Amino acid sequence: MRKLRVLIVNCYSDNNRGARGNPLFVPQSIAPLALAGAFARECCELQVHCEFRQGPLDELKRLAWAQLLVLTGLNSALDRMKQLCAYAKSLNPGVVVVAGGPLARVLPQLCARYFDIVLSGDVESLAEMVAGMYGPEMRAAAVTPRLDLGPRWHPVGYAEASRNCNFACSFCSMTAEGRPYQSLALAQVRAQLEQLQGKQCVMFLDQNFFGGARCDVEARMELLREFVDAGHIKGWAALVTSDFFAKDDWLQRARRSGCIGFFSGVESMDDAQLRHYQKKQNLQLPGAQRIERCLSAGMTFHYGLIFDPRERRVAAMRSEVEAIASNPALTLPSFISLAIPLLGTPMFRRLVAEHALLPHLKLRDMDGRSLLTECLDPVDEVCQLLAEMDFCMIDTTRARRHAWGLWRRYRGTLPARALLSALSPDLACLLPRFSTASREAHLGAGAARRTHYGPSEPLGTLYQPRIPLEARYQAFFEPTRVTDAQGELHADMQADLGSSVSTEMPVQILIERQRLPAMIRG
Incomplete structure (x- = not known):
């Protein structure tokens, strides 16, 4: 049996609006290693990448290699998750992209616009998803960080x-x-x-x-x-x-x-x-x-x-x-x-x-x-x-x-x-x-200098696509808006953060089956 090829990325956008890693910084994130613990070692071929430590994932061939791409990151990393999803889908239309982490819990409906699967639970929910989609043998017997x-x-x-x-x-x-x-x-x-x-x-x-x-x-x-x-x-x-x-x-x-x-x-x-x-x-x-x-x-x-x-x-x-x-x-x-x-x-x-x-x-x-x-x-x-x-x-x-x-x-x-x-x-x-x-x-090459004033802050070099993209994926490089021209909550935020929505999001798995490859549809 061929192994399931899985790439796990902890996404990060460097504050300098350029891009570099921070390998010596303490502490580092355990998230990609924890997520890797959901997969059975003997049935899955795993690669992990932490953009905070290693810098941006520049080897796009790794995105083309993956059959399953798992993305996570802190609140401000949603745009970077969207960008990697666009690259992966352009290079390999059959890839399944899973998004999790704080943004998946706070903005599940917005995230569902971009990613195939949105997980709002902990790593155990990823293990359940893997078992349900690919078979129980793909799930680790004990979910322990790798x-x-x-x-x-x-x-x-x-x-x-x-x-x-x-x-x-x-x-x-x-x-x-x-x-x-x-x-x-x-x-x-x-x-x-x-x-x-x-x-x-x-x-x-x-x-x-x-x-x-x-x-x-x-x-x-x-x-x-x-x-x-x-x-x-x-x-x-x-x-x-x-x-x-x-x-x-x-x-x-x-x-x-x-x-x-x-x-x-x-x-x-x-x-x-x-x-x-x-x-x-x-x-x-x-x-x-x-x-x-x-x-x-x-x-x-x-x-x-x-x-x-x-x-x-x-x-x-x-x-x-x-x-x-x-x-x-x-x-x-x-x-x-x-x-x-x-x-x-x-x-x-x-x-x-x-x-x-x-x-x-x-x-x-x-x-x-x-x-x-x-x-x-x-x-x-x-x-x-x-x-x-x-x-x-x-x-x-x-x-x-x-x-x-x-x-x-x-x-x-x-x-x-x-x-x-x-x-x-x-x-x-x-x-x-x-x-x-x-x-x-110490700005990277091509990075615009910061103003420290939100409305005029530059986006940074990561928002410039490195490969030609279809029109539907070009939108993935647009920044996620929080407020509109009047300073009110942006329309994109309303479904998840409008006054009628509770802050306590249930643990759930959102799957848009029509967007998944036919080979794994239930």
Whole structure:
């Protein structure tokens, strides 16, 4: 029996409006490897490509090779998914194109215009689809991420121990999807760790590693301690919500089990802003205290800051960053971003109701570097701040001084790997050309320079088709519109995001059978 040829692509459009990969950036996406786990190894020939890590999929012959093309990506990647679908259909009309991920859950009806199959569930729904369309032998007996398909050279490996989040922040895509928190069975976590033996660090990409029953968290830490003590992995890291740092006991448990550090959503040092974001969990302990408590316990702390120009002045944001940079007890933010009103979130719905979104916005603009709304300060001043965010708004002199102070303070507290990780935001400011956060400053050939103002932002080089296309596929290179000329919700969004549509999308499989090749029709 000939094997089913499957190509899985994690789609991404680089913020610099050109195109390049980010192989050294931490963290990377586990999505393509998780999706690969749906297929039986002995019956399927698999290829995976992550455009965030490897850059755009330029080898179009791989799209012609595939019988089944599986596409996923974050919210702003929908246009890129459409583009790859157009290439694949032009080169191989018999290919079946499946789309999944956050956009498939929030915009299922819009996605059904472009893709043969739209999956709004997790990887298990892909396994069910494969079994139903191609036969049960094509489905993996146990749906486990194919971590062996990831880069072997990188010292960091990725895993998941849970899905979704038990909090409901106003700007988070998890809130828009409305799916319950789910802890994975410990056996599933063990199976992933066994694939990652030899890694310097295993990073858990859960939305909240600390969610769910506390006995589940304890069991995960004991399992990790087993692998660290046996020398199978050197350490681990995870994404946790701020309530994790409220009790020193959890920090001590984590350190004893081999934890190197955490990423946690600080978002702002201003309590009023946190309430605006509905980040109730962040009000238990001040952000600066959480950071210092974690570092003093011997683990690094990474976080991001978010700026909402409708609610806060540019001067206040600058002052907050300057205060952090002047304090060697704190790590610098790993990134600074505009508050993104992701589709379907409470923030997005509020802005639509208040008619506060700018006109002619594209989904492509929802990248954290484009002004999307009205603002308190002059537009030019806000856009200048957005441009500086690529360097975390900190000059090299201040970054050098902060790095020296941080190193002196924690060199006897943090292990070498954790200390280097804690210093990485400083190094990104000192070496911007090698920083993923600074990629917008180094435009690719032919890329238009950014304006940081949503209505006038350029599309980028990926929107120029590389091969001749039929008229029906040329439309796949048009940007997805969010607002119209009046700033109202665009007609293309109405079916999925109109006021009568619930934000809680059911898990479903949408199949337009008339568009599928006759050979696989039921």
